[in-house]
Each structure stands twice: as C-alpha cells, then as structure tokens.
Amino acid sequence: MDMLWNGWGDPAKAAPLPDSVTGLLRDMLGVKPRTTPSLALDDIGLPADTAEPAALKALAEAVGGEAYVRTDAESRIRHTRGKSTPDLLRIRAGDFADLPRAVVLPGSHDEVLAVLRACSAHALAVVPFGGGTSVVGGLAPERSAFVALDLRRMSGLLELDPVSRTAVLQPGLRAPEAEALLAEHGFTLGHFPQSFEWATIGGFAAARSSGQASAGYGRFDEMVLGLTLATPEGTIETGRAPRSAAGPDLRQLILGSEGAFGVITSVTVRIRPVPEVRVYEGWRFASFEEGAAALRRLAQDGPRPTVLRLSDEVETLIGLAQPDAIGAGLTQGDAGCMAITGYEGTAEDTALRREQAAAVLTACGGTLVGTEPGERWAHGRYSAPYLRDSLLEVGAFAETLETAAYWSRIPELYAAVRTALTDTLTQAGTPPLVMCHISHVYENGASLYFTVVSAQGEDPVAHWEPAKHAANEALLAAGGTISHHHGVGTDHRDWYVREAGPLGISALRAVKRRLDPEGLLNPGVLLPTD
Amino acid sequence: MDMLWNGWGDPAKAAPLPDSVTGLLRDMLGVKPRTTPSLALDDIGLPADTAEPAALKALAEAVGGEAYVRTDAESRIRHTRGKSTPDLLRIRAGDFADLPRAVVLPGSHDEVLAVLRACSAHALAVVPFGGGTSVVGGLAPERSAFVALDLRRMSGLLELDPVSRTAVLQPGLRAPEAEALLAEHGFTLGHFPQSFEWATIGGFAAARSSGQASAGYGRFDEMVLGLTLATPEGTIETGRAPRSAAGPDLRQLILGSEGAFGVITSVTVRIRPVPEVRVYEGWRFASFEEGAAALRRLAQDGPRPTVLRLSDEVETLIGLAQPDAIGAGLTQGDAGCMAITGYEGTAEDTALRREQAAAVLTACGGTLVGTEPGERWAHGRYSAPYLRDSLLEVGAFAETLETAAYWSRIPELYAAVRTALTDTLTQAGTPPLVMCHISHVYENGASLYFTVVSAQGEDPVAHWEPAKHAANEALLAAGGTISHHHGVGTDHRDWYVREAGPLGISALRAVKRRLDPEGLLNPGVLLPTD
Structure with missing residues (x-):
C-alpha cells in the first residue's frame, strides 16, 4: 500500500479530531479554521519536465524494463519530499518544486550500479527512496534534475544465521515486513521507531534511526553488523566480523551518510529471539x-x-x-x-x-x-x-x-x-x-x-x-547534537556543519568526492554542495 | 619507569624459566640454546643520522625547549619499533634500521600542532608514540626520516563529570595511571588488556584496543565518547553527545586510524563506579x-x-x-x-x-x-x-x-x-x-x-x-578479520587492504590526503603509501 500522498500513513486510519478538541485549540492557541480547500491528487497539473527520452531508455535498460521507470504524475508526486510538517504544508499548497524527473525501481545491487551509470551519463542526480518518511528534508536535493530511486523491489530476507543471530536484509524492506520475515524463524530485529509502519531497513541505516525500544535493543546503528554500498565508483562491502581492530569502522562511515555516499543495497543486522x-x-x-x-x-x-x-x-x-x-x-x-x-x-x-x-x-x-x-x-x-x-x-x-x-x-x-x-x-x-x-x-x-x-x-x-x-x-x-535520530537532510545541514567542524566536514567531503566524484548522490543533503 | 629496551616491561620482574621447562622445550620442540650473546644497551653504536640542526631547533621551539627533543642513542633505541616477537628479535640482533631521527615530547594539543608544522617544514615524518607496545609494526613507518612523538607529558585527567559518568583523559596516560586518577573519584575505566601496565589511552584509541574484561565493560572503542585529533591541516573535535544521528560517526573514523590521520590529543571516555x-x-x-x-x-x-x-x-x-x-x-x-x-x-x-x-x-x-x-x-x-x-x-x-x-x-x-x-x-x-x-x-x-x-x-x-x-x-x-584488537600497522596492512576492499581503502586514503596531504603521519602504517 502507498502512503497518503499529502499526509501520513493509511488513509483508512485517519482520525478526525473531536469538536471539543477543535474548540480547545481555538480557545487556547487561537487556531483558526483553514479557508483554502484541500488539493485533490487528480486535480494537480504537473510540469511535463520528466527526464529526456534517452535517459529514460537508459534507466529502463538498467532496471530490466520500462515498467520500472515511472514518469506519471502520481508516482512523481508520491516521491516528492518527505513527511516533515513543512513538507506536508508545501505539497498541500501545490508547491511541487522538488518533483523528481522520474521514479526508478531497481531490483538488485547490480541494477543500482547500472542506474548510477545511466544517471551519470545523463546528468541526473539520484535520491535513494525507502519509505519516504524523512522529516529533515532528506529527499529534497539541491538540484532540479534528479530521479527518485525507489528501493521497494529490493525487499527480501537474503540470509539468516540462527547460530550467529544475524540476518541479511534488503534495503527496501519495510520494518513490519522485516519483522514478519524474521518472526517466521523465531527472531525479531527490535527496531520500533514511530515511523515503523512505513520506514525501510535502508532508510534506518542511512539516517541512524533509533527506535522506541532502544533501551533494550539498541539504536539501529548498534544493530548493524555489515553493509553493502553501491556508489558511482563501485561497491564497498563491510562487516567481516562483529567487531574488529582492522582500521577505522567503515560501517560507521556509511551509517548516517543519508544517500550522499552511495545507495545501501544490503544490511546485515543482529537479531534476537522473539520475546515471550x-x-x-x-x-x-x-x-x-x-x-x-x-x-x-x-x-x-x-x-x-x-x-x-x-x-x-x-x-x-x-x-x-x-x-x-x-x-x-x-x-x-x-x-x-x-x-x-x-x-x-x-x-x-x-x-x-x-x-x-x-x-x-x-x-x-x-x-x-x-x-x-x-x-x-x-x-x-x-x-x-x-x-x-x-x-x-x-x-x-x-x-x-x-x-x-x-x-x-x-x-x-x-x-x-x-x-x-x-x-x-x-x-x-x-x-x-x-x-x-x-x-x-x-x-x-x-x-x-x-x-x-x-x-x-x-x-x-x-x-x-x-x-x-x-x-x-x-x-x-546548550551542548546538544543537531539530531539524535531524525538525521541531517537539508534542514539541519547548516547546523551539522557547525557541529562537525570545518575539518571534519572537509574529511567527509573528501570521502564523497572519492565515491561520488560527479556529485550525483543526494546533492546538498548532509553535506553542502561545492 | 621506562620499559625494557629489548623486551617487555620492568626488568625487575623478569622470570627465568626453570631448567625443567628448558629441558622440555628441548625434548618436545627441539629448542636449542642461543649461541649469540645478548647485546648490551651501552655497547650499541648508532649511526649519527639525527635530524638536522635546523629541524631540531624548530622542534624545540614547538615543544617549549631543547629538553623535550632528544637525540641520544638510548632515547632513539627506546623508540624503535614495538613489541612483537620479530621486533624484539631484530633489536636484539642489532638491527636498528627503524631508528627515529629524534624523539619529541609535546606538552599540549597546540604543541602537537606546532610539531606537525615543524615536521612539515623539515620533511620529517611523525610517528605518535604512547606506550610503544604495538605488536603489528605500528611504530615502524616506511620512511627513514621520522621523529617519534612521545606523548608522555600529556598524561592528565582533564575533566570528570560524575553525573554523566564521563572523563576527559590525555593520550599519554598509561592505563594504571588513568585508573589511579579515576579511582580518586570512585570510578574505573574497566579497560584491562594484556598491555595494561604499559599502554596508553591514546594508543588504545588509535588501535581499537580490547581488554580482558570486555564482556562487561566493552571494547575501548565502545568506551570512547569523544576525541580530539591534531592533524597537519588543523583540529577535529568529536563527541557532542553520546549518540547522534548527525551524519557518519567521525569518532569511528578516528578510532583505529593508528596515527595515520592525526595525533589523538584527548579522549572522552565513559566511566563506571569502582566495583565493590x-x-x-x-x-x-x-x-x-x-x-x-x-x-x-x-x-x-x-x-x-x-x-x-x-x-x-x-x-x-x-x-x-x-x-x-x-x-x-x-x-x-x-x-x-x-x-x-x-x-x-x-x-x-x-x-x-x-x-x-x-x-x-x-x-x-x-x-x-x-x-x-x-x-x-x-x-x-x-x-x-x-x-x-x-x-x-x-x-x-x-x-x-x-x-x-x-x-x-x-x-x-x-x-x-x-x-x-x-x-x-x-x-x-x-x-x-x-x-x-x-x-x-x-x-x-x-x-x-x-x-x-x-x-x-x-x-x-x-x-x-x-x-x-x-x-x-x-x-x-575462513571469514575472520585480520585483527580483532592488535590493529593493522605495517604487518597486517596487505591483508587489511584486501579485507576493506579497494574502494573502502580508497575512501580512507581520501580522508588521509585531506588531513595529511604531505603524508607525514605514520607513512605506510594502516594504509599503503602512494
């Protein structure tokens, strides 16, 4: 099921406020009823600025067919921005400035690599898209010509090792699907953020998510044992051992990279027995x-x-x-x-x-x-x-x-x-x-x-x-970090740059330049563009 | 006290084997008595290839006086290589190919930065030196003109926050000294590797040490909440919060960097109450x-x-x-x-x-x-x-x-x-x-x-x-990592490169080039030189 295009979740679960609350909001906070009518999805006229035919052809070849490259208005609208309140307000107001030129659905790591090559050839930026639940502008790059890389076809449980208690998950798996697949083997991941019903494994890793049961199960970045990253320059595989003294921890360089270094195509996680x-x-x-x-x-x-x-x-x-x-x-x-x-x-x-x-x-x-x-x-x-x-x-x-x-x-x-x-x-x-x-x-x-x-x-x-x-x-x-679990995106970027300091940011930009020399990946998200 | 120059630890604690064991070694393993006499420290004639006078002058200015720049034979010998068995065998055999040109003792973060500038000006590489206990060739750079940067003067407990249970330690603190300082406040670090009596806080962080009580207290990299890194290009400070979703974890890029990215000048650690x-x-x-x-x-x-x-x-x-x-x-x-x-x-x-x-x-x-x-x-x-x-x-x-x-x-x-x-x-x-x-x-x-x-x-x-x-x-x-807690150094580097993969290594080299463009820091340790 697709998420409500201009709000959250399953439209059937919408819960209008009782009149009494509306009255209280009016009396206490001065809330006035909205006067502009809501926009309907079918009424929206979009600019016809999809990707060029040659680019669409190259993308279709990369992902095994035209069915996996979408340029219809609804697909593009559903991949516009995330779910922060400003995101919702803008889309409800008909502001479609951040529309992707196309939505591309790769089916494998190799297809992701092929998409990155096609985008390089056709000067298109790439925004990895999981559940679309970013609340920090993580899906709104600073470049108008981009495609949304929707990972929903990559939603399998690839391996499960009950002795080591590890599982290899694909990035497009939504959390409830991941839990269901693990539960068949008696295991749980234990990651339950508020976005649980919609967010994906790849998104959790890219944005260093933390769930409501983190006191017991840990943060998502603590659950991750290995990652595969597809970049324009090739592949990085991490996580030979749960812990190692072999150099800096490359996993922790990919976790929190928010699509700016590459596309996470598999995540090896720690799993635990389903609680009694x-x-x-x-x-x-x-x-x-x-x-x-x-x-x-x-x-x-x-x-x-x-x-x-x-x-x-x-x-x-x-x-x-x-x-x-x-x-x-x-x-x-x-x-x-x-x-x-x-x-x-x-x-x-x-x-x-x-x-x-x-x-x-x-x-x-x-x-x-x-x-x-x-x-x-x-x-x-x-x-x-x-x-x-x-x-x-x-x-x-x-x-x-x-x-x-x-x-x-x-x-x-x-x-x-x-x-x-x-x-x-x-x-x-x-x-x-x-x-x-x-x-x-x-x-x-x-x-x-x-x-x-x-x-x-x-x-x-x-x-x-x-x-x-x-x-x-x-x-x-006051000594806080700019984000504990929502991430940086574009909304927090300027403060993040101050928090990490100029040399720290510069080191990360050196990594980005090595992995993404043309700056195709989520430009302006996490790190400033040149 | 200085460690035994050609072996381990306190010479007073040497424990000769009983004759019965010597006999068993002979009978079971074919061990034959050594015939070459042991070299005495005083008998060693060293090449007079210390750093140039202008360089020594610049180094003395950087660290506040000539007393903190040493070129005597004993100082240089005591900063030659680490404590692997091949290291000991080589030094016992009179192989002094890896002697530093001088030993420099900075007293502060700013003095470390000044030393890096002086070394840059005089084309000297820099090998950070804590306890000197590396067993992986971490102190033997692939460049003959280098100075050993001995951090022993930076051995204080800078801050202790009993509410947050954190402490800021200087890198040259040996583990027993750190434990003694923390114990005055009722706390322990809980890090007890076999090298405990000699190794330093900075070395633990640089090499991702793991102690014998890691099941309870965690690995050293899990104890670290913040780090300060002095590099030829400036300073990186990390660790505003214990956990964050603000980007990749820069702490985990510095941990395990083995002196190749910079010199760790302070470490904020998690502390726990001294056990009853x-x-x-x-x-x-x-x-x-x-x-x-x-x-x-x-x-x-x-x-x-x-x-x-x-x-x-x-x-x-x-x-x-x-x-x-x-x-x-x-x-x-x-x-x-x-x-x-x-x-x-x-x-x-x-x-x-x-x-x-x-x-x-x-x-x-x-x-x-x-x-x-x-x-x-x-x-x-x-x-x-x-x-x-x-x-x-x-x-x-x-x-x-x-x-x-x-x-x-x-x-x-x-x-x-x-x-x-x-x-x-x-x-x-x-x-x-x-x-x-x-x-x-x-x-x-x-x-x-x-x-x-x-x-x-x-x-x-x-x-x-x-x-x-x-x-x-x-x-x-068989699926193992090249090191769980000794590190990479020069001894494991070629296998580490295979473990991390060409693109992973390339990303780390991009970081190194940004922080250490002249390649002064521990050349050949961790990462191959160009």
Whole structure:
C-alpha cells in the first residue's frame, strides 16, 4: 500500500479530531479554521519536465524494463519530499518544486550500479527512496534534475544465521515486513521507531534511526553488523566480523551518510529471539527532574528496561487527559510526569528486571500507576503522525524536533529549547503548546523529543522557520547534537556543519568526492554542495 | 619507569624459566640454546643520522625547549619499533634500521600542532608514540626520516563529570595511571588488556584496543565518547553527545586510524563506579566446542559475566600444569577446556549474575572448578610477555596472533589457523605448540587468540614469516578479520587492504590526503603509501 500522498500513513486510519478538541485549540492557541480547500491528487497539473527520452531508455535498460521507470504524475508526486510538517504544508499548497524527473525501481545491487551509470551519463542526480518518511528534508536535493530511486523491489530476507543471530536484509524492506520475515524463524530485529509502519531497513541505516525500544535493543546503528554500498565508483562491502581492530569502522562511515555516499543495497543486522513476554507500565514522578534522575539511574546502574521514556508535565497532562478534560487538566497541573517502562524477553527475565527496576524507581520517588498507561502508550505508539494530519486539517500547526546530550547538560538543554520555541512563536503571535519527553537513554546521556502545537499563522511554513531556527541555535549552544535520530537532510545541514567542524566536514567531503566524484548522490543533503 | 629496551616491561620482574621447562622445550620442540650473546644497551653504536640542526631547533621551539627533543642513542633505541616477537628479535640482533631521527615530547594539543608544522617544514615524518607496545609494526613507518612523538607529558585527567559518568583523559596516560586518577573519584575505566601496565589511552584509541574484561565493560572503542585529533591541516573535535544521528560517526573514523590521520590529543571516555566486588572462577568443559557453545549462550542470552574466556585443550593443559607436569599432562590429555568467568560490580549484582551464569554453564555441560583457576588467571593476566622474554632467551620462539568472526564461522576459523601454523612450522623443521583461547565474546561472534611456541630455527625472524603469512591467508579465507584488537600497522596492512576492499581503502586514503596531504603521519602504517 502507498502512503497518503499529502499526509501520513493509511488513509483508512485517519482520525478526525473531536469538536471539543477543535474548540480547545481555538480557545487556547487561537487556531483558526483553514479557508483554502484541500488539493485533490487528480486535480494537480504537473510540469511535463520528466527526464529526456534517452535517459529514460537508459534507466529502463538498467532496471530490466520500462515498467520500472515511472514518469506519471502520481508516482512523481508520491516521491516528492518527505513527511516533515513543512513538507506536508508545501505539497498541500501545490508547491511541487522538488518533483523528481522520474521514479526508478531497481531490483538488485547490480541494477543500482547500472542506474548510477545511466544517471551519470545523463546528468541526473539520484535520491535513494525507502519509505519516504524523512522529516529533515532528506529527499529534497539541491538540484532540479534528479530521479527518485525507489528501493521497494529490493525487499527480501537474503540470509539468516540462527547460530550467529544475524540476518541479511534488503534495503527496501519495510520494518513490519522485516519483522514478519524474521518472526517466521523465531527472531525479531527490535527496531520500533514511530515511523515503523512505513520506514525501510535502508532508510534506518542511512539516517541512524533509533527506535522506541532502544533501551533494550539498541539504536539501529548498534544493530548493524555489515553493509553493502553501491556508489558511482563501485561497491564497498563491510562487516567481516562483529567487531574488529582492522582500521577505522567503515560501517560507521556509511551509517548516517543519508544517500550522499552511495545507495545501501544490503544490511546485515543482529537479531534476537522473539520475546515471550511484552509488558509496559506507567510510573508517575513529581517533576521532570525527579523522573529524569530515575531514568538516569536505571540507564547507568540497571536493570535496563526495554522501553524507557519520560514525559514532561505538559506532555503528561495532554497524554493523560481525555479530549474533554484537556482544558481542565492544563490549568490543574498536578499530574506530575509520566514515565513508561517496558520489558520484553523471557518470562523469567522480564519478571526479574521488572521487579528490580520497580525497586529503583520507587527509591527514586516514583509511584507505579499500573499497566494501563503502558498499554495505552503501546497502542498509540505509531499514531502521532495521524494526529498531526488532523491538526493540520483544522488549521493548527504541529511539528516535532529532537536532540541529545550528556546527562549533566539535559536540564539546560531542556530549558533552552523550550524557551526558544515558546518565545519565538509567541512573538510571532502564535503562542505554542510545547511538550517534551526523554525518548532514549544511555549511560552517559539522553535524547529530548519536543512536540510543538500552535496556530498556523498567516503562512504556516514561514511561521515555523524562525522557531525551528531558534531551537537549533539554542540546542547547539546548550551542548546538544543537531539530531539524535531524525538525521541531517537539508534542514539541519547548516547546523551539522557547525557541529562537525570545518575539518571534519572537509574529511567527509573528501570521502564523497572519492565515491561520488560527479556529485550525483543526494546533492546538498548532509553535506553542502561545492 | 621506562620499559625494557629489548623486551617487555620492568626488568625487575623478569622470570627465568626453570631448567625443567628448558629441558622440555628441548625434548618436545627441539629448542636449542642461543649461541649469540645478548647485546648490551651501552655497547650499541648508532649511526649519527639525527635530524638536522635546523629541524631540531624548530622542534624545540614547538615543544617549549631543547629538553623535550632528544637525540641520544638510548632515547632513539627506546623508540624503535614495538613489541612483537620479530621486533624484539631484530633489536636484539642489532638491527636498528627503524631508528627515529629524534624523539619529541609535546606538552599540549597546540604543541602537537606546532610539531606537525615543524615536521612539515623539515620533511620529517611523525610517528605518535604512547606506550610503544604495538605488536603489528605500528611504530615502524616506511620512511627513514621520522621523529617519534612521545606523548608522555600529556598524561592528565582533564575533566570528570560524575553525573554523566564521563572523563576527559590525555593520550599519554598509561592505563594504571588513568585508573589511579579515576579511582580518586570512585570510578574505573574497566579497560584491562594484556598491555595494561604499559599502554596508553591514546594508543588504545588509535588501535581499537580490547581488554580482558570486555564482556562487561566493552571494547575501548565502545568506551570512547569523544576525541580530539591534531592533524597537519588543523583540529577535529568529536563527541557532542553520546549518540547522534548527525551524519557518519567521525569518532569511528578516528578510532583505529593508528596515527595515520592525526595525533589523538584527548579522549572522552565513559566511566563506571569502582566495583565493590571482583570474583573470578574456573569452569571445565569436555571440549572446546562444548565450552564455546556455553560462552555463546551467555553472550547471547545472558547473564553477561564481566570476564569470559575459554582455553582450548592444549592451552588448558599448559595453563594447568606446573612446569614439572607439562610433559606428563600433554600426553595425558584429559584436562578438557578451562573457561574463566569473572564478575565485577556491586555485591548484590555480582552474586546474582554469578548464580544465574552458573545455572547456564552447568546446563551447557560445564563443571565449576572453583575460584583457584580464576585467581591464578587474574594474578598472571599481564605476565605472558615476561614469559615470552624468557622463552626467547633460552632459544625458543613465541608469538601470538588473533582474529574474530561470527559464531557460525568460529569452528572453521579455529581449525584453519591452527592447521596453517602447525603445517608451516612443521614443514620448516620447527614443529610448534599451538594454543588458542576465545578471548572476547559478542552476541554475534567471538575472537580467537593464538599462541605459538617453537624452536627458533636458523633465522628466527625469517622462520616466523611464512607461518604468519599462512595464518593470515587462512583466517581471511575462513571469514575472520585480520585483527580483532592488535590493529593493522605495517604487518597486517596487505591483508587489511584486501579485507576493506579497494574502494573502502580508497575512501580512507581520501580522508588521509585531506588531513595529511604531505603524508607525514605514520607513512605506510594502516594504509599503503602512494
């Protein structure tokens, strides 16, 4: 199934907001109903600027037939940009400036290499396309003549080694398909980001994804043991051994390269037995600070839950409240902060960890609320993007951003980003609701995930830009990284360049020039063009 | 204290072999007493080819005085090559072909940058020198005009963040000094390789070291959160956050770069509380295969001991036997295989993990031998290099090599390397004793560490070369990596190039050209020179 072209996910799962919420948005945030009607896919007239016939012919030869080279309007629209809120707002407003000239569907590593040769011959840039879920401009290159390289035909489980607990997956596999294929052998990958239902294995690797169960299963970059990369200059294969002292780790040069160094054509991952038991529960803390200290203690001294997250006061209220109660709850403000702890594994192991963790959380001031908040979280864990669509539909603006830092910097980082977002949007006349949670924990630090809801303002895209800019400045100043798991794309690139420093960026550009001397691959994504 | 110039460690700790062992070596392996007398440090006449006066002046200016630029014979000899057996044999034979032209001791990051500028101006290559413990030719560049950059003056603990559990260490800190500084604050790094007593923080990072407690504390590359690199083109600083999705992980490009990309001038590491309890014990298995399956089960399903290793049958016999009993034991052959399990942490945590692991090991066929073998292992964990010196002294040859692979490849890898070593040395007329242990375990694989003892043959250096060559070929063919924790250096470079592949190597050379355009840094180490 294809994702909704101008929003998120399966159109059948759309969840319109109750009128009561619409009313609250109006009263609290000044949200006004949208007046422009929504564009219908069939009504869109596109420029006829597809790739030249000779290029299309070469591409068709590269991928084994014309059926795998698409230039129809719908295919091109469905491969335009990603799923950030500005992406959705622009496409809903009929802005098709970032349309690909064609969509190409290779079926193998060798076909990817052949596509790269054809694109070189015809001066077309190449944007690798998995689930299309980038929220950082990772699919909007700084070059108008490009093709989208849709990897959906490369969606197999190539090998599974139950002794070593490894599997070789193709890049176009969506996460649920990968889980289903692994489950046939009794294994799981354990990677469950919010984009789970749509995102692909190749995308996870290219963008250093991190899932909601990262406390237990690790980040995606920690799951990767080997990668195959197709570049205009040939192939790189990595991962002869799980760990090695043979030079710099080339896997970690490909992970996070966001299609700018090559196309990831296979990923060898660590797999684990399907858990016997999955249990999620809620714990309440008096404050974000108290809750964060409890999470830190578990992350540093164990036992480590599989899922570990903590909402701040505002997010807790919004999360707890039934729609009708939001207004009352927000003014009441005594809900504290809700943490979700989850345990997955054998019955024995989960029971022991749960008991040990409960002792630690209690000692840190937490109160067990029971499994209901955990089950509610698990039930809705992939639904936030649907909620965003509904908010956009009624004239509200909703977007997220995230960062990470060392534990000692977390309080400052939290305050700095909140303040930057609140001040900027308030000054623009659209005071926001800013919510935050600790989404991933490590021994040495954690990530903060912010959600912002406000009125859209006159120009919804322009309205967000200064707030996002201010948040990026604030988080760099407070010691955060520009992205903990969304990636760099084009949206974060200028801040990423500052974070990595001129010589670090220059070293990466040297790698890019060696692998992609003509600059065909995702130009302007991750690294500035020359 | 300086390390023994032509052997290992503290001369006061030398442990001559009992006559009974010398007799066994003679009878079993055909070891003949050495006839050439040992060279004395004072008797060595060196070529007077130090760096030019203008270069020495520039270097002295770079490091704040002539006292920190040394050209005396002893200093130069002490910075010649590393501590592989061929290194020791060559220096004992008076082969000083790899002498540095001077030894330079910078005191800060800025002084390192200044040294690099001075070396550029005077066409001198630079070999970063920490503990001098490389066993892979990492200190023997392919250029005769070079200086050794001894980092011993940069040996401080710069910062310690007890909340985030991080510390910033200078590269010249030896591991025991680092542990002592951290212990003052109640923390440990937990990195205990066999070279622990002499090796440095910078060297661990540059060579991707792995310690004997890696099952619990992780490899050194997993402990590193940030690095500062001084290069001829400027500085790279990495590690704003413990984990990030902001591009490829530059830390993992510097780790394992072996001085070829720059000089590591600070390392931010993860630290942990000093354990309350340390307990090590021995488990006996009927066979290496049975023991390996037990280790794999702990590595994959837990609980994870802090130390986990398994000797094969031959190493078990040698390890168990008192000198007088070796001969009898080897023919007897019923000792099975000894595993060492160690637990470090709080009293409660170690007791629980030990109990749970005991249940798993028993279920896998293991028999608890008690703490005596564990204590004996812990007592002798850093002494093998002393034993090697004694073996070399009586005319025996002793060397080690190591590799890693996925679990399913381990049996084939083990057999292939053993056979290659045994066949090559037997054909050369010096049939060896080949011992092996699993030295490090991961969910998806393990490392194998081989020790070889034989007679020295006519030319001890030449005698080893074909065996090492055959082992390298065998391990690559059987799916192993050319090094799990010793590194690449010059000795493994040609196999490393095959392992990483031409395009991977080419990408790394592009990085090197950007950071070190004149090729001053460790030329020929890690990467081939142009």
